[in-house]
Amino acid sequence: MNDILIQNTTAFFEKSFGSVPQKVVLSPGRINIIGEHIDYNDGYVLPAAIDKIICFAFEKNNTNSSKIIAIDLNEAFEIDLTAEILLSEEVWTNYIRGVIKQLQDNGFVFEGFNCVFSSNIPVGSGLSSSAALECGMIFGIASLFDLKIKKADIALLGQKAEHWVGINCGIMDQFSSVHGLENKVIKLDCNTLDFEYHNADFKDYALILFDSNVKHSLFTSEYNTRRQECEQGLAIVKHHFPQIKSFRDCTEEQLLTLQHQMSATIFKRAHFVVKEIDRVEKACEALDQGNITLLGQLLFEAHYGLSQEYEVSCKELDMLVNTAKTDDFIVGSRLMGGGFGGCTINFIKKGHENEVKNKFSNLYLNTFGIELKFYDVTISNGTRLLL
Numbered sequence: 001m002n003d004i005l006i007q008n009t010t011a012f013f014e015k016s017f018g019s020v021p022q023k024v025v026l027s028p029g030r031i032n033i034i035g036e037h038i039d040y041n042d043g044y045v046l047p048a049a050i051d052k053i054i055c056f057a058f059e060k061n062n063t064n065s066s067k068i069i070a071i072d073l074n075e076a077f078e079i080d081l082t083a084e085i086l087l088s089e090e091v092w093t094n095y096i097r098g099v100i101k102q103l104q105d106n107g108f109v110f111e112g113f114n115c116v117f118s119s120n121i122p123v124g125s126g127l128s129s130s131a132a133l134e135c136g137m138i139f140g141i142a143s144l145f146d147l148k149i150k151k152a153d154i155a156l157l158g159q160k161a162e163h164w165v166g167i168n169c170g171i172m173d174q175f176s177s178v179h180g181l182e183n184k185v186i187k188l189d190c191n192t193l194d195f196e197y198h199n200a201d202f203k204d205y206a207l208i209l210f211d212s213n214v215k216h217s218l219f220t221s222e223y224n225t226r227r228q229e230c231e232q233g234l235a236i237v238k239h240h241f242p243q244i245k246s247f248r249d250c251t252e253e254q255l256l257t258l259q260h261q262m263s264a265t266i267f268k269r270a271h272f273v274v275k276e277i278d279r280v281e282k283a284c285e286a287l288d289q290g291n292i293t294l295l296g297q298l299l300f301e302a303h304y305g306l307s308q309e310y311e312v313s314c315k316e317l318d319m320l321v322n323t324a325k326t327d328d329f330i331v332g333s334r335l336m337g338g339g340f341g342g343c344t345i346n347f348i349k350k351g352h353e354n355e356v357k358n359k360f361s362n363l364y365l366n367t368f369g370i371e372l373k374f375y376d377v378t379i380s381n382g383t384r385l386l387l
């Protein structure tokens with residue numbers, strides 16, 4: 001599937017610019033096994049890069065402006081690299097404008113380039129197509145102009161670009177897009193950016209995403225609100241326990257003593273974060289021990305918290321996870337990514353995938369009149385140069 005995407009992208013480049021690309025870059029989307037909304041709370045997360053990618057073709061054009069073509073949108077834009085970079089009403093272009101601005105603001109010097117890109121990462125499904133776009137652009141510009149940028153810095157620049165666009169995201173998506181490794185999940189410490197790889201061996205279970213086909217319209221505003229609510233909660237915790245620097249230092253018992261110092265909403269958010277940080281540790285141990293039943297149980301618990309305490313679910317995602325709980329062949333399921341729509345991640349007993357898919361697609365269509373999509377993802381390498 002990716003071979004066709006790569007061929008189409010390079011052929012489109014040749015047709016548009018009359019030359020073969022000097023660099024071809026692949027940049028992946030990501031899944032997250034567990035640890036949702038934990039990156040900006042300085043805890044651990046457990047993501048991985050996947051085989052759904054954006055393919056970019058680049059060449060230098062020896063001018064001061066860049067022309068970028070998005071094949072899938074049938075749109076293009078040109079940007080003068082000597083002018084001030086401002087947000088545009090064409091939202092997709094802002095991720096690229098943001099990346100160019102971050103590179104320039106951080107002292108990286110480069111000239112004009114032509115770029116064509118195309119993607120098979122579904123947009124708005126919680127698979128981080130925007131992080132793949134940011135990291136792939138930075139990686140491509142760096143390769144083309146021989147800029148020395150470390151992987152972790154590519155991720156940080158991508159994150160800053162996303163903040164400039166308006167989402168105050170954490171580092172997980174960009175970090176996993178650049179650091180992905182075939183068949184490995186990344187246990188990332190979002191405070192220090194230290195990380196270790198763990199084998200993504202799910203034993204007798206297949207990892208399958210169910211795409212609710214509900215797009216998150218509330219995403220940006222609610223995401224930024226959750227982040228503020230966590231900051232408020234943490235300020236109260238620190239006030240009472242000055243030794244605590246972030247939620248990872250706070251036990252559930254300590255938090256419970258402060259329940260009446262916080263609004264009910266702030267307490268629920270903080271409680272979710274404290275429990276989810278703990279679940280990531282347990283989930284990573286369960287994975288290492290090959291205990292996928294326990295891992296799956298932790299996913300169900302995480303969904304309960306995301307839905308009832310963090311309140312980032314929706315009726316479609318809740319229905320998918322609640323149905324999964326009573327299914328004989330699913331050991332774990334939860335909403336994945338920022339929430340308010342997008343995908344659930346599921347561990348399904350191998351050999352029963354089609355049966356489960358048929359059951360869920362019929363039920364989902366009958367209940368919501370929406371088609372459910374399935375992605376059998378493979379855990380793959382991070383942002384890389386093909387040419």
Ligand code: GAF
Binds near residue numbers: 037128171337
């Ligand atoms: C989005 C954000 F971009 C990530 O930083 C992360 O917070 C995630 O939501 C929730 O875990 O994908």
